[in-house]
Amino acid sequence: MTATLQRDRHRDRAARANKSGFSFARVGAMVLRHWYLLRSSWPRLLEIVYWPAVNLLTWGLVQTYVQQHSGFFANAAGLIIGAMLLSDVLIRGQQGFSFAFLEELWSRNIGNLMMSPLRPSELLASLMVVSLIRLAIGMIPVSLVAIALFDFNIWGLGGVLALFFLNLILTGWSVGIVIAGVLLRQGMAAESFAWTVIFAVVPITCVYYPVATLPSFLQPVAWSLPPTYVFEGMRAALIGHQFRSDLMLDAFLINLVLMGIATVGFYWLLNSARRQGSLLSTGE
Amino acid sequence: MSAEAAITVEALTKIYGQTRAVDGVSFTVPLGATVGLLGGNGAGKTTTIGMIMGLIQPDGGKISVLGAAMPAARSRVLHRMNFESPYVDMPHRLTVRQNLTVFGRLYGVDGVADRIRQLAEDFALTDLLDRPAGRLSAGQKTRVALAKALINDPDVLLLDEPTASLDPDTADWVRSRLETYRHTFGVGILLASHNMPEVERLCDNVIMLKQGRIVDTGSPADLVSRYGRSDMEEVFLDVARGRGEAAHLAGWENG
Numbered sequence: 001m002t003a004t005l006q007r008d009r010h011r012d013r014a015a016r017a018n019k020s021g022f023s024f025a026r027v028g029a030m031v032l033r034h035w036y037l038l039r040s041s042w043p044r045l046l047e048i049v050y051w052p053a054v055n056l057l058t059w060g061l062v063q064t065y066v067q068q069h070s071g072f073f074a075n076a077a078g079l080i081i082g083a084m085l086l087s088d089v090l091i092r093g094q095q096g097f098s099f100a101f102l103e104e105l106w107s108r109n110i111g112n113l114m115m116s117p118l119r120p121s122e123l124l125a126s127l128m129v130v131s132l133i134r135l136a137i138g139m140i141p142v143s144l145v146a147i148a149l150f151d152f153n154i155w156g157l158g159g160v161l162a163l164f165f166l167n168l169i170l171t172g173w174s175v176g177i178v179i180a181g182v183l184l185r186q187g188m189a190a191e192s193f194a195w196t197v198i199f200a201v202v203p204i205t206c207v208y209y210p211v212a213t214l215p216s217f218l219q220p221v222a223w224s225l226p227p228t229y230v231f232e233g234m235r236a237a238l239i240g241h242q243f244r245s246d247l248m249l250d251a252f253l254i255n256l257v258l259m260g261i262a263t264v265g266f267y268w269l270l271n272s273a274r275r276q277g278s279l280l281s282t283g284e
Numbered sequence: 285m286s287a288e289a290a291i292t293v294e295a296l297t298k299i300y301g302q303t304r305a306v307d308g309v310s311f312t313v314p315l316g317a318t319v320g321l322l323g324g325n326g327a328g329k330t331t332t333i334g335m336i337m338g339l340i341q342p343d344g345g346k347i348s349v350l351g352a353a354m355p356a357a358r359s360r361v362l363h364r365m366n367f368e369s370p371y372v373d374m375p376h377r378l379t380v381r382q383n384l385t386v387f388g389r390l391y392g393v394d395g396v397a398d399r400i401r402q403l404a405e406d407f408a409l410t411d412l413l414d415r416p417a418g419r420l421s422a423g424q425k426t427r428v429a430l431a432k433a434l435i436n437d438p439d440v441l442l443l444d445e446p447t448a449s450l451d452p453d454t455a456d457w458v459r460s461r462l463e464t465y466r467h468t469f470g471v472g473i474l475l476a477s478h479n480m481p482e483v484e485r486l487c488d489n490v491i492m493l494k495q496g497r498i499v500d501t502g503s504p505a506d507l508v509s510r511y512g513r514s515d516m517e518e519v520f521l522d523v524a525r526g527r528g529e530a531a532h533l534a535g536w537e538n539g
Binding site: 023025026028029030032033036037040041103107108109110111112113114115116117118119271274275276277279280 | 298300330331334337338339340341355359362363365366367369371372373374375376377378379382385386387389390391392416432
């Protein structure tokens with residue numbers, strides 16, 4: 001009788017969660033799963049901080065040298081470090097999302113998840129939260145090091161920084177969502193996309209130089225990518241000390257379109273994986 | 285469609301290229317019964333289970349689980365189903381307790397800590413709860429996978445080779461647990477297995493698959509009798525080696 005009552009309680013609770021459609025409790029369960037993983041592995045934690053730290057030291061020293069020899073850079077302190085930190089939000093945001101998804105493939109856990117009540121939308125939402133946690137672990141210490149070593153305080157951008165961050169992370173997630181779909185469809189053969197795809201985007205988004213620097217045929221491509229607006233906006237803030245709300249709005253609108261396309265693409269690839277039976281064999 | 289059916293499958297078909305992996309398969313798993321899905325490698329067992337679970341999209345036919353059409357209405361019943369399969373694993377770095385906690389929460393289990401404690405006692409996992417899943421032996425992993433499969437007290441259980449890597453003593457013990465669970469809660473179990481003594485012990489009914497088609501069905505005792513054999517092992521070999529029809533007819537005539 002006790003066992004039956006316990007079972008009824010499980011059912012009631014699960015039925016309530018299903019009635020509500022999207023379940024934050026299931027998203028929380030997945031975030032907990034990745035939190036357990038991060039806690040259990042110091043090499044993973046170290047890796048999250050390692051690359052942003054190496055980038056900061058490299059570009060910070062380049063900036064110090066250039067500032068000493070260029071009046072332009074002397075008047076625009078932090079231009080290179082700021083660009084580096086913001087580009088890392090884009091890169092690490094996408095990679096944090098993709099790596100968290102890859103963890104499920106590496107551990108052959110994706111079948112368990114796809115068979116559980118977890119919905120694809122909840123899986124994607126949990127990956128977004130995990131990417132934010134990984135970004136916080138990697139970027140907050142590095143931003144503090146930038147203050148200590150290079151006298152550059154990115155937090156000084158205030159509310160503008162939040163808009164920059166929002167637009168960059170949305171683009172990173174869109175790329176991550178498409179890569180997750182490709183991984184479901186193609187399996188681990190597509191694993192390297194998680195590392196490489198974003199680096200093809202970065203040069204066109206004009207992280208360290210104005211859009212005008214690009215060849216004219218590439219400039220429309222650059223303006224179709226939200227990070228371009230963010231980096232132009234950052235230069236406007238650091239050089240001209242002005243906030244370009246028009247750039248942030250354009251970036252946000254393009255991000256909404258990209259997120260929509262990425263989500264549709266993910267579901268299409270997921271359905272294709274179901275048709276091909278590749279969810280049960282996501283190995284090489 | 286019967287209200288009592290745990291699983292109803294009608295004319296289920298899956299085609300990969302030129303291969304009909306599952307070809308017009310129909311069967312029912314009633315609540316309170318264990319149905320065995322038997323066949324050699326490539327017979328279509330895992331594909332059939334994959335389609336019932338919603339991991340594989342059928343090319344034809346219908347699947348209903350607890351009255352819900354799959355995969356369209358899967359969100360209505362997934363919290364009442366669970367499975368165990370050698371094709372999936374659990375995160376290796378997480379401890380057994382952490383893994384079961386995550387799955388308990390995913391399935392909306394009330395009182396996850398108590399449920400884990402209870403499952404740990406049932407499956408002799410208490411001493412393993414704080415060990416990373418990757419450091420378990422194959423037999424221990426199977427027990428953890430079964431604990432995960434029962435964490436939500438499912439009404440429908442899909443088991444793919446549940447005792448494949450267990451020693452005879454542990455395998456026997458697991459079978460007892462499954463029997464008890466089925467009788468206590470009246471669940472429907474679909475069991476894919478190559479272990480014929482296990483099939484004879486656990487299954488009320490057996491579906492014999494070959495090249496994606498059902499070649500015979502019946503209770504283990506009925507099949508053994510009809511094929512004129514002494515056990516299911518011999519029946520399986522008859523079917524797998526194409527002697528099924530001749531043996532079946534011989535058994536029929538002798539009977």
